[in-house]
Amino acid sequence: MIPVAQAEALLLKLIQPLNPNQDVEVVDLPNAVGRILAKTVISPLDFPHWDNSAMDGYAVRFADVSACDAEHPASLRVVSDIPAGVAPDRPIAPGEAARIFTGAMMPAGADTVVMQENTQRNGDRVRVLVAPTFQQFVRHQGAFHAAGASLLPAGTRLQAPEIAVLAAAQCPSVSVYRHLRVAVLSTGDELVTPDQPLQPGQIVDSNQYALMAAIAQTGCIPLHLGIVPDDPEHLRTAIAQARTQADVILSSGGVSVGDHDYVEQILESLGGTLHIRQVAVKPGKPLTVATFSETAPNDTAAHLYIGLPGNPASALVTFWRFVQPTLKKMAGQRQGFQPTFVWGRSRQSLHSQGSRETYIWGQGIATEDGYEFQQAGGSHSSGNLVNLAQTNTLAVLPVGQTHIQPGESVRLMLLH
Numbered sequence: 001m002i003p004v005a006q007a008e009a010l011l012l013k014l015i016q017p018l019n020p021n022q023d024v025e026v027v028d029l030p031n032a033v034g035r036i037l038a039k040t041v042i043s044p045l046d047f048p049h050w051d052n053s054a055m056d057g058y059a060v061r062f063a064d065v066s067a068c069d070a071e072h073p074a075s076l077r078v079v080s081d082i083p084a085g086v087a088p089d090r091p092i093a094p095g096e097a098a099r100i101f102t103g104a105m106m107p108a109g110a111d112t113v114v115m116q117e118n119t120q121r122n123g124d125r126v127r128v129l130v131a132p133t134f135q136q137f138v139r140h141q142g143a144f145h146a147a148g149a150s151l152l153p154a155g156t157r158l159q160a161p162e163i164a165v166l167a168a169a170q171c172p173s174v175s176v177y178r179h180l181r182v183a184v185l186s187t188g189d190e191l192v193t194p195d196q197p198l199q200p201g202q203i204v205d206s207n208q209y210a211l212m213a214a215i216a217q218t219g220c221i222p223l224h225l226g227i228v229p230d231d232p233e234h235l236r237t238a239i240a241q242a243r244t245q246a247d248v249i250l251s252s253g254g255v256s257v258g259d260h261d262y263v264e265q266i267l268e269s270l271g272g273t274l275h276i277r278q279v280a281v282k283p284g285k286p287l288t289v290a291t292f293s294e295t296a297p298n299d300t301a302a303h304l305y306i307g308l309p310g311n312p313a314s315a316l317v318t319f320w321r322f323v324q325p326t327l328k329k330m331a332g333q334r335q336g337f338q339p340t341f342v343w344g345r346s347r348q349s350l351h352s353q354g355s356r357e358t359y360i361w362g363q364g365i366a367t368e369d370g371y372e373f374q375q376a377g378g379s380h381s382s383g384n385l386v387n388l389a390q391t392n393t394l395a396v397l398p399v400g401q402t403h404i405q406p407g408e409s410v411r412l413m414l415l416h
Protein backbone atom coordinates (compact mmCIF):
# COMPACT_ATOMS: atom_id res chain seq x y z
CA MET A 1 0.00 0.00 0.00
CA ILE A 2 1.36 3.40 -0.92
CA PRO A 3 0.33 6.67 0.78
CA VAL A 4 -2.29 8.89 -0.85
CA ALA A 5 0.14 11.70 -1.60
CA GLN A 6 2.51 9.30 -3.31
CA ALA A 7 -0.26 7.78 -5.42
CA GLU A 8 -1.43 11.23 -6.46
CA ALA A 9 2.08 12.35 -7.40
CA LEU A 10 2.75 9.14 -9.32
CA LEU A 11 -0.47 9.46 -11.34
CA LEU A 12 0.18 13.08 -12.20
CA LYS A 13 3.69 12.15 -13.32
CA LEU A 14 2.59 9.19 -15.44
CA ILE A 15 0.29 11.12 -17.72
CA GLN A 16 0.89 12.94 -20.97
CA PRO A 17 -1.13 16.15 -21.31
CA LEU A 18 -2.81 16.65 -24.68
CA ASN A 19 -0.55 18.04 -27.39
CA PRO A 20 -1.03 21.82 -27.85
CA ASN A 21 -0.19 21.51 -31.54
CA GLN A 22 -2.32 18.51 -32.46
CA ASP A 23 -5.06 18.09 -29.91
CA VAL A 24 -6.78 21.41 -30.46
CA GLU A 25 -9.87 22.87 -32.03
CA VAL A 26 -11.06 26.40 -32.66
CA VAL A 27 -14.34 27.34 -31.01
CA ASP A 28 -16.28 30.58 -30.89
CA LEU A 29 -16.59 32.29 -27.52
CA PRO A 30 -20.10 31.21 -26.51
CA ASN A 31 -18.95 27.61 -26.98
CA ALA A 32 -15.68 28.07 -25.12
CA VAL A 33 -17.18 27.98 -21.61
CA GLY A 34 -15.35 25.40 -19.48
CA ARG A 35 -12.80 24.66 -22.21
CA ILE A 36 -9.03 24.92 -21.72
CA LEU A 37 -7.03 27.44 -23.68
CA ALA A 38 -4.42 25.72 -25.85
CA LYS A 39 -2.44 28.80 -26.86
CA THR A 40 -1.47 31.84 -24.81
CA VAL A 41 -3.48 34.90 -25.86
CA ILE A 42 -1.50 38.12 -26.30
CA SER A 43 -3.50 41.28 -26.88
CA PRO A 44 -2.31 44.08 -29.18
CA LEU A 45 -4.54 46.41 -27.14
CA ASP A 46 -3.80 48.34 -23.97
CA PHE A 47 -6.49 48.09 -21.24
CA PRO A 48 -7.96 50.70 -20.88
CA HIS A 49 -7.41 51.51 -24.55
CA TRP A 50 -7.14 55.25 -23.75
CA ASP A 51 -7.26 57.58 -20.74
CA ASN A 52 -10.89 57.82 -19.68
CA SER A 53 -13.10 59.15 -16.93
CA ALA A 54 -14.26 56.99 -14.01
CA MET A 55 -17.06 59.44 -13.14
CA ASP A 56 -19.76 61.65 -14.58
CA GLY A 57 -18.41 65.18 -14.11
CA TYR A 58 -15.86 67.55 -15.60
CA ALA A 59 -12.43 66.99 -17.09
CA VAL A 60 -10.15 69.73 -15.80
CA ARG A 61 -6.54 70.81 -15.47
CA PHE A 62 -5.44 70.07 -11.90
CA ALA A 63 -3.51 73.36 -11.68
CA ASP A 64 -6.80 75.26 -12.15
CA VAL A 65 -8.60 73.58 -9.24
CA SER A 66 -5.89 72.47 -6.81
CA ALA A 67 -6.58 75.22 -4.26
CA CYS A 68 -10.36 75.66 -4.53
CA ASP A 69 -12.99 75.03 -1.88
CA ALA A 70 -16.64 75.97 -1.28
CA GLU A 71 -15.69 79.52 -0.19
CA HIS A 72 -13.24 79.98 -3.04
CA PRO A 73 -14.60 77.92 -5.93
CA ALA A 74 -12.68 77.68 -9.20
CA SER A 75 -14.75 78.96 -12.10
CA LEU A 76 -14.04 77.29 -15.45
CA ARG A 77 -15.52 77.72 -18.92
CA VAL A 78 -17.12 74.49 -20.25
CA VAL A 79 -15.87 74.23 -23.83
CA SER A 80 -17.00 70.76 -24.90
CA ASP A 81 -19.22 67.82 -24.10
CA ILE A 82 -17.77 64.28 -24.28
CA PRO A 83 -20.13 61.32 -23.94
CA ALA A 84 -18.76 57.74 -23.92
CA GLY A 85 -17.92 56.53 -27.41
CA VAL A 86 -17.02 59.92 -28.84
CA ALA A 87 -13.51 61.28 -29.48
CA PRO A 88 -12.91 64.70 -27.83
CA ASP A 89 -13.07 67.47 -30.45
CA ARG A 90 -10.61 69.92 -28.88
CA PRO A 91 -7.97 70.19 -26.14
CA ILE A 92 -8.58 71.86 -22.78
CA ALA A 93 -6.68 75.11 -22.20
CA PRO A 94 -6.04 76.81 -18.80
CA GLY A 95 -9.31 78.06 -17.30
CA GLU A 96 -11.37 75.54 -19.32
CA ALA A 97 -13.21 72.32 -18.56
CA ALA A 98 -15.05 69.64 -20.56
CA ARG A 99 -18.32 68.03 -19.52
CA ILE A 100 -17.45 64.31 -19.39
CA PHE A 101 -19.25 61.04 -18.63
CA THR A 102 -18.15 57.70 -17.20
CA GLY A 103 -16.03 55.80 -19.70
CA ALA A 104 -15.57 58.77 -22.05
CA MET A 105 -12.12 59.64 -23.46
CA MET A 106 -10.13 62.27 -21.61
CA PRO A 107 -9.47 65.34 -23.77
CA ALA A 108 -5.87 66.49 -24.31
CA GLY A 109 -4.79 69.10 -21.76
CA ALA A 110 -7.02 67.76 -18.97
CA ASP A 111 -5.45 65.49 -16.35
CA THR A 112 -8.11 65.21 -13.61
CA VAL A 113 -11.86 64.58 -13.31
CA VAL A 114 -14.09 66.34 -10.81
CA MET A 115 -17.30 64.44 -9.99
CA GLN A 116 -20.39 66.46 -10.76
CA GLU A 117 -21.65 66.31 -7.14
CA ASN A 118 -18.75 68.66 -6.24
CA THR A 119 -19.65 71.26 -8.86
CA GLN A 120 -22.26 73.90 -9.68
CA ARG A 121 -23.18 74.46 -13.31
CA ASN A 122 -24.32 77.84 -14.56
CA GLY A 123 -24.69 78.24 -18.33
CA ASP A 124 -21.33 77.69 -20.00
CA ARG A 125 -19.47 77.96 -16.70
CA VAL A 126 -18.89 75.41 -13.94
CA ARG A 127 -17.78 76.14 -10.37
CA VAL A 128 -15.63 73.50 -8.68
CA LEU A 129 -16.36 73.45 -4.92
CA VAL A 130 -13.96 70.74 -3.71
CA ALA A 131 -10.32 70.41 -4.74
CA PRO A 132 -9.62 66.95 -6.25
CA THR A 133 -6.32 65.12 -5.96
CA PHE A 134 -4.02 65.10 -9.00
CA GLN A 135 -5.33 62.73 -11.71
CA GLN A 136 -8.36 61.78 -9.60
CA PHE A 137 -10.97 59.64 -11.42
CA VAL A 138 -8.82 59.18 -14.51
CA ARG A 139 -8.31 55.59 -15.66
CA HIS A 140 -5.04 55.69 -17.53
CA GLN A 141 -4.33 53.91 -20.79
CA GLY A 142 -2.63 50.57 -20.11
CA ALA A 143 -3.17 50.78 -16.33
CA PHE A 144 -4.94 47.40 -16.28
CA HIS A 145 -2.90 45.63 -18.92
CA ALA A 146 -0.13 46.61 -21.33
CA ALA A 147 -0.38 45.64 -25.01
CA GLY A 148 1.93 42.78 -25.95
CA ALA A 149 1.95 41.08 -22.54
CA SER A 150 0.31 37.68 -22.03
CA LEU A 151 -3.38 38.22 -21.37
CA LEU A 152 -4.37 34.61 -20.61
CA PRO A 153 -1.80 31.81 -20.48
CA ALA A 154 -2.26 28.48 -22.24
CA GLY A 155 -3.79 25.95 -19.88
CA THR A 156 -6.36 28.35 -18.44
CA ARG A 157 -9.87 26.95 -17.97
CA LEU A 158 -12.27 29.46 -19.49
CA GLN A 159 -15.08 30.66 -17.26
CA ALA A 160 -17.19 33.83 -17.39
CA PRO A 161 -14.40 36.32 -16.52
CA GLU A 162 -11.93 34.80 -19.00
CA ILE A 163 -14.57 34.73 -21.75
CA ALA A 164 -15.20 38.43 -21.07
CA VAL A 165 -11.47 39.19 -21.31
CA LEU A 166 -11.24 37.37 -24.65
CA ALA A 167 -14.24 39.26 -25.99
CA ALA A 168 -12.76 42.59 -24.90
CA ALA A 169 -9.48 41.63 -26.59
CA GLN A 170 -11.41 41.07 -29.81
CA CYS A 171 -10.86 37.30 -29.94
CA PRO A 172 -14.23 36.04 -31.21
CA SER A 173 -12.86 32.50 -31.42
CA VAL A 174 -10.10 30.72 -29.52
CA SER A 175 -7.93 27.66 -29.80
CA VAL A 176 -8.81 25.18 -27.05
CA TYR A 177 -7.81 21.60 -26.30
CA ARG A 178 -10.14 18.97 -27.69
CA HIS A 179 -12.26 17.09 -25.17
CA LEU A 180 -10.60 14.15 -23.49
CA ARG A 181 -12.47 10.88 -24.14
CA VAL A 182 -12.83 8.68 -21.09
CA ALA A 183 -14.17 5.12 -21.43
CA VAL A 184 -16.16 3.64 -18.55
CA LEU A 185 -16.42 -0.10 -17.99
CA SER A 186 -18.40 -1.74 -15.20
CA THR A 187 -17.23 -5.20 -14.26
CA GLY A 188 -19.39 -7.68 -12.40
CA ASP A 189 -21.68 -10.66 -13.04
CA GLU A 190 -24.19 -9.22 -10.57
CA LEU A 191 -24.75 -5.99 -12.50
CA VAL A 192 -27.81 -5.10 -14.53
CA THR A 193 -29.02 -1.92 -16.19
CA PRO A 194 -31.62 0.18 -14.30
CA ASP A 195 -34.47 -0.92 -16.57
CA GLN A 196 -34.06 -4.66 -15.90
CA PRO A 197 -36.05 -6.51 -13.21
CA LEU A 198 -33.70 -7.51 -10.38
CA GLN A 199 -33.13 -11.23 -9.85
CA PRO A 200 -31.90 -12.36 -6.41
CA GLY A 201 -28.28 -11.32 -5.96
CA GLN A 202 -28.33 -8.71 -8.71
CA ILE A 203 -27.82 -4.99 -8.30
CA VAL A 204 -28.02 -2.03 -10.66
CA ASP A 205 -24.80 -0.85 -12.27
CA SER A 206 -24.87 2.55 -10.56
CA ASN A 207 -21.12 3.13 -10.94
CA GLN A 208 -21.49 3.51 -14.68
CA TYR A 209 -23.87 6.42 -14.10
CA ALA A 210 -21.85 7.93 -11.26
CA LEU A 211 -18.64 7.87 -13.29
CA MET A 212 -20.23 9.08 -16.53
CA ALA A 213 -21.66 12.05 -14.61
CA ALA A 214 -18.40 12.78 -12.79
CA ILE A 215 -16.44 12.62 -16.06
CA ALA A 216 -18.86 15.03 -17.75
CA GLN A 217 -18.66 17.37 -14.75
CA THR A 218 -14.88 17.35 -15.17
CA GLY A 219 -15.29 18.62 -18.73
CA CYS A 220 -14.47 15.34 -20.50
CA ILE A 221 -16.54 13.14 -22.80
CA PRO A 222 -17.62 9.89 -21.13
CA LEU A 223 -17.89 6.84 -23.39
CA HIS A 224 -20.42 4.32 -22.20
CA LEU A 225 -18.98 0.85 -22.71
CA GLY A 226 -21.44 -1.08 -20.60
CA ILE A 227 -21.24 -4.02 -18.26
CA VAL A 228 -18.53 -6.65 -18.62
CA PRO A 229 -18.99 -9.99 -16.86
CA ASP A 230 -16.35 -11.30 -14.45
CA ASP A 231 -14.79 -13.43 -17.14
CA PRO A 232 -11.17 -13.06 -18.26
CA GLU A 233 -11.87 -13.37 -21.98
CA HIS A 234 -14.71 -10.87 -21.98
CA LEU A 235 -12.68 -8.46 -19.89
CA ARG A 236 -9.65 -8.80 -22.11
CA THR A 237 -11.66 -8.07 -25.24
CA ALA A 238 -13.47 -5.15 -23.60
CA ILE A 239 -10.26 -3.49 -22.37
CA ALA A 240 -8.45 -3.99 -25.67
CA GLN A 241 -11.38 -2.46 -27.51
CA ALA A 242 -11.72 0.44 -25.06
CA ARG A 243 -8.08 1.32 -25.70
CA THR A 244 -8.85 2.07 -29.34
CA GLN A 245 -11.74 4.39 -28.50
CA ALA A 246 -10.60 6.52 -25.58
CA ASP A 247 -7.72 8.52 -24.12
CA VAL A 248 -8.21 7.01 -20.68
CA ILE A 249 -10.00 3.88 -19.50
CA LEU A 250 -11.80 3.81 -16.17
CA SER A 251 -13.27 0.61 -14.84
CA SER A 252 -14.98 -0.18 -11.59
CA GLY A 253 -14.86 -3.45 -9.71
CA GLY A 254 -12.69 -6.52 -9.98
CA VAL A 255 -9.53 -5.01 -8.49
CA SER A 256 -9.49 -6.70 -5.10
CA VAL A 257 -8.27 -10.18 -4.19
CA GLY A 258 -11.40 -12.27 -4.85
CA ASP A 259 -11.55 -15.24 -7.20
CA HIS A 260 -13.57 -13.15 -9.65
CA ASP A 261 -11.33 -10.04 -9.56
CA TYR A 262 -9.45 -10.26 -12.87
CA VAL A 263 -8.54 -6.69 -13.75
CA GLU A 264 -4.87 -6.74 -12.71
CA GLN A 265 -4.05 -10.00 -14.43
CA ILE A 266 -5.78 -8.94 -17.64
CA LEU A 267 -3.91 -5.63 -17.68
CA GLU A 268 -0.64 -7.53 -17.34
CA SER A 269 -1.60 -10.02 -20.02
CA LEU A 270 -2.32 -7.12 -22.39
CA GLY A 271 1.19 -5.76 -21.83
CA GLY A 272 0.24 -3.10 -19.30
CA THR A 273 2.64 -1.97 -16.57
CA LEU A 274 1.07 -1.80 -13.11
CA HIS A 275 2.15 1.29 -11.17
CA ILE A 276 -0.36 1.25 -8.32
CA ARG A 277 -2.06 -1.81 -6.85
CA GLN A 278 -3.17 -0.55 -3.44
CA VAL A 279 -3.36 2.85 -1.77
CA ALA A 280 -3.63 3.57 1.94
CA VAL A 281 -6.99 5.28 1.51
CA LYS A 282 -10.41 4.51 2.91
CA PRO A 283 -12.55 3.99 0.99
CA GLY A 284 -10.67 2.90 -2.10
CA LYS A 285 -7.78 0.67 -1.04
CA PRO A 286 -7.52 -1.54 -4.16
CA LEU A 287 -7.17 1.42 -6.58
CA THR A 288 -5.23 0.11 -9.56
CA VAL A 289 -3.28 2.12 -12.13
CA ALA A 290 -1.58 0.79 -15.23
CA THR A 291 -0.08 2.24 -18.38
CA PHE A 292 0.40 0.75 -21.80
CA SER A 293 3.56 1.69 -23.62
CA GLU A 294 3.06 2.97 -27.12
CA THR A 295 3.91 0.39 -29.74
CA ALA A 296 4.35 2.87 -32.60
CA PRO A 297 4.95 6.62 -32.74
CA ASN A 298 1.47 7.16 -34.12
CA ASP A 299 -0.19 4.78 -31.67
CA THR A 300 -3.15 6.71 -30.35
CA ALA A 301 -4.53 3.90 -28.21
CA ALA A 302 -5.18 4.76 -24.58
CA HIS A 303 -2.06 4.88 -22.49
CA LEU A 304 -3.62 5.12 -19.03
CA TYR A 305 -5.90 2.66 -17.24
CA ILE A 306 -7.40 3.38 -13.85
CA GLY A 307 -9.22 0.54 -12.14
CA LEU A 308 -11.48 1.90 -9.42
CA PRO A 309 -12.81 -0.33 -6.65
CA GLY A 310 -16.36 -1.56 -7.19
CA ASN A 311 -17.96 -0.35 -3.96
CA PRO A 312 -19.96 2.74 -4.96
CA ALA A 313 -18.50 5.07 -2.33
CA SER A 314 -15.00 3.80 -3.08
CA ALA A 315 -15.46 4.41 -6.81
CA LEU A 316 -16.63 8.01 -6.40
CA VAL A 317 -14.25 9.00 -3.62
CA THR A 318 -11.25 7.70 -5.57
CA PHE A 319 -12.58 9.44 -8.68
CA TRP A 320 -12.73 12.77 -6.83
CA ARG A 321 -9.39 12.33 -5.08
CA PHE A 322 -7.26 10.80 -7.85
CA VAL A 323 -9.01 10.69 -11.21
CA GLN A 324 -10.40 14.21 -11.43
CA PRO A 325 -7.02 15.96 -11.00
CA THR A 326 -5.46 13.51 -13.45
CA LEU A 327 -8.10 14.15 -16.12
CA LYS A 328 -7.86 17.92 -15.66
CA LYS A 329 -4.09 17.84 -16.08
CA MET A 330 -4.30 15.51 -19.08
CA ALA A 331 -6.92 17.77 -20.63
CA GLY A 332 -4.38 20.59 -20.68
CA GLN A 333 -5.18 22.50 -17.49
CA ARG A 334 -1.91 23.91 -16.11
CA GLN A 335 -3.00 25.12 -12.69
CA GLY A 336 -5.68 24.42 -10.14
CA PHE A 337 -6.17 20.82 -11.20
CA GLN A 338 -5.56 19.48 -7.70
CA PRO A 339 -8.39 19.35 -5.14
CA THR A 340 -9.08 22.32 -2.89
CA PHE A 341 -8.43 21.67 0.80
CA VAL A 342 -9.51 23.99 3.60
CA TRP A 343 -9.67 23.69 7.37
CA GLY A 344 -13.01 23.60 9.13
CA ARG A 345 -14.59 22.47 12.38
CA SER A 346 -16.40 19.17 12.57
CA ARG A 347 -19.91 19.28 14.01
CA GLN A 348 -19.73 15.64 15.10
CA SER A 349 -17.07 13.29 16.32
CA LEU A 350 -15.41 11.55 13.37
CA HIS A 351 -13.76 8.16 13.47
CA SER A 352 -11.14 6.28 11.49
CA GLN A 353 -9.24 3.04 12.01
CA GLY A 354 -6.09 5.10 11.61
CA SER A 355 -4.28 2.76 9.23
CA ARG A 356 -5.45 4.47 5.99
CA GLU A 357 -6.07 8.13 5.13
CA THR A 358 -9.82 8.26 5.65
CA TYR A 359 -12.32 10.29 3.65
CA ILE A 360 -15.69 10.88 5.32
CA TRP A 361 -18.48 12.27 3.16
CA GLY A 362 -20.88 15.04 4.11
CA GLN A 363 -21.59 18.71 3.72
CA GLY A 364 -19.30 21.70 4.11
CA ILE A 365 -21.12 24.71 5.48
CA ALA A 366 -19.59 28.16 5.17
CA THR A 367 -20.27 30.13 8.37
CA GLU A 368 -19.09 33.56 9.57
CA ASP A 369 -16.23 31.83 11.37
CA GLY A 370 -15.17 29.60 8.48
CA TYR A 371 -16.17 26.14 7.34
CA GLU A 372 -18.04 23.59 9.38
CA PHE A 373 -18.40 19.93 8.43
CA GLN A 374 -21.64 17.99 8.80
CA GLN A 375 -21.08 14.27 8.38
CA ALA A 376 -23.71 12.54 6.24
CA GLY A 377 -26.24 10.64 8.37
CA GLY A 378 -26.46 6.87 8.09
CA SER A 379 -23.86 4.20 7.54
CA HIS A 380 -20.42 5.19 6.26
CA SER A 381 -19.95 1.82 4.60
CA SER A 382 -18.19 1.97 1.24
CA GLY A 383 -21.14 -0.05 -0.08
CA ASN A 384 -23.65 2.66 0.90
CA LEU A 385 -24.34 5.01 -1.96
CA VAL A 386 -27.61 6.37 -0.60
CA ASN A 387 -26.06 8.75 1.92
CA LEU A 388 -23.46 9.91 -0.61
CA ALA A 389 -26.21 12.01 -2.18
CA GLN A 390 -25.79 15.72 -1.39
CA THR A 391 -22.10 15.27 -0.61
CA ASN A 392 -20.14 18.41 -1.38
CA THR A 393 -17.21 17.94 1.00
CA LEU A 394 -14.98 15.15 2.29
CA ALA A 395 -13.40 15.34 5.74
CA VAL A 396 -9.88 13.89 5.70
CA LEU A 397 -8.37 12.08 8.67
CA PRO A 398 -4.67 11.41 8.13
CA VAL A 399 -3.03 8.06 8.85
CA GLY A 400 -2.61 7.73 12.60
CA GLN A 401 -5.55 9.93 13.55
CA THR A 402 -8.44 7.83 14.83
CA HIS A 403 -10.72 10.46 16.28
CA ILE A 404 -11.85 14.05 15.82
CA GLN A 405 -13.89 15.66 18.63
CA PRO A 406 -16.95 17.78 17.91
CA GLY A 407 -15.71 21.35 17.31
CA GLU A 408 -12.18 20.18 16.50
CA SER A 409 -10.41 21.30 13.30
CA VAL A 410 -10.39 18.88 10.41
CA ARG A 411 -9.03 19.11 6.89
CA LEU A 412 -11.78 19.32 4.28
CA MET A 413 -11.65 18.54 0.58
CA LEU A 414 -14.17 20.66 -1.31
CA LEU A 415 -15.86 19.03 -4.28
CA HIS A 416 -16.67 21.19 -7.26
Ligand SMILES: Nc1nc2c(c(=O)[nH]1)N[C@H]1C(S)=C(S)[C@@H](COP(=O)(O)OP(=O)(O)OC[C@H]3O[C@@H](n4cnc5c(N)ncnc54)[C@H](O)[C@@H]3O)O[C@H]1N2
Pocket residue numbers: 186187188190191203204205206207208252253254255256257258261283284285286308309310311312314382383
Ligand atom coordinates in the same frame (compact mmCIF):
# COMPACT_ATOMS: atom_id res chain seq x y z
N1 LIG B 1 -10.31 -10.35 1.34
C1 LIG B 1 -10.42 -9.08 0.99
N2 LIG B 1 -11.57 -8.64 0.47
C2 LIG B 1 -11.70 -7.37 0.12
C3 LIG B 1 -10.63 -6.46 0.32
C4 LIG B 1 -9.43 -6.95 0.85
O1 LIG B 1 -8.46 -6.22 1.04
N3 LIG B 1 -9.36 -8.28 1.15
N4 LIG B 1 -10.82 -5.16 0.01
C5 LIG B 1 -12.16 -4.66 0.12
C6 LIG B 1 -12.22 -3.32 -0.37
S1 LIG B 1 -11.50 -2.16 0.60
C7 LIG B 1 -12.90 -2.97 -1.48
S2 LIG B 1 -13.07 -1.33 -1.87
C8 LIG B 1 -13.54 -3.95 -2.34
C9 LIG B 1 -13.19 -3.68 -3.81
O2 LIG B 1 -13.63 -4.69 -4.56
P1 LIG B 1 -13.48 -4.82 -6.13
O3 LIG B 1 -12.93 -3.61 -6.70
O4 LIG B 1 -12.85 -6.09 -6.41
O5 LIG B 1 -14.99 -4.81 -6.59
P2 LIG B 1 -16.00 -6.00 -6.68
O6 LIG B 1 -15.57 -7.09 -5.81
O7 LIG B 1 -16.24 -6.26 -8.08
O8 LIG B 1 -17.28 -5.29 -6.05
C10 LIG B 1 -17.28 -4.79 -4.74
C11 LIG B 1 -18.69 -4.34 -4.37
O9 LIG B 1 -19.10 -3.30 -5.21
C12 LIG B 1 -20.29 -3.62 -5.93
N5 LIG B 1 -20.19 -3.09 -7.29
C13 LIG B 1 -19.26 -3.47 -8.20
N6 LIG B 1 -19.47 -2.82 -9.35
C14 LIG B 1 -20.53 -2.04 -9.18
C15 LIG B 1 -21.22 -1.13 -10.02
N7 LIG B 1 -20.82 -0.96 -11.29
N8 LIG B 1 -22.26 -0.46 -9.53
C16 LIG B 1 -22.65 -0.66 -8.24
N9 LIG B 1 -22.02 -1.50 -7.39
C17 LIG B 1 -21.00 -2.20 -7.85
C18 LIG B 1 -20.29 -5.11 -5.93
O10 LIG B 1 -21.56 -5.63 -6.13
C19 LIG B 1 -19.70 -5.42 -4.57
O11 LIG B 1 -20.71 -5.31 -3.58
O12 LIG B 1 -13.13 -5.24 -2.02
C20 LIG B 1 -13.18 -5.54 -0.61
N10 LIG B 1 -12.87 -6.92 -0.42
Ligand code: MOO
Pocket residue numbers: 281282283284285286309311314382383
Ligand atom coordinates in the same frame (compact mmCIF):
# COMPACT_ATOMS: atom_id res chain seq x y z
O1 MOO C 1 -11.42 0.69 0.66
MO1 MOO C 1 -12.76 -0.22 0.44
O2 MOO C 1 -13.07 1.05 -0.56
O3 MOO C 1 -12.90 0.32 2.11
O4 MOO C 1 -14.35 -0.46 0.81
Ligand SMILES: [Mg+2]
Pocket residue numbers: 253254255256257258260261310
Ligand atom coordinates in the same frame (compact mmCIF):
# COMPACT_ATOMS: atom_id res chain seq x y z
MG1 LIG D 1 -13.90 -7.97 -5.62
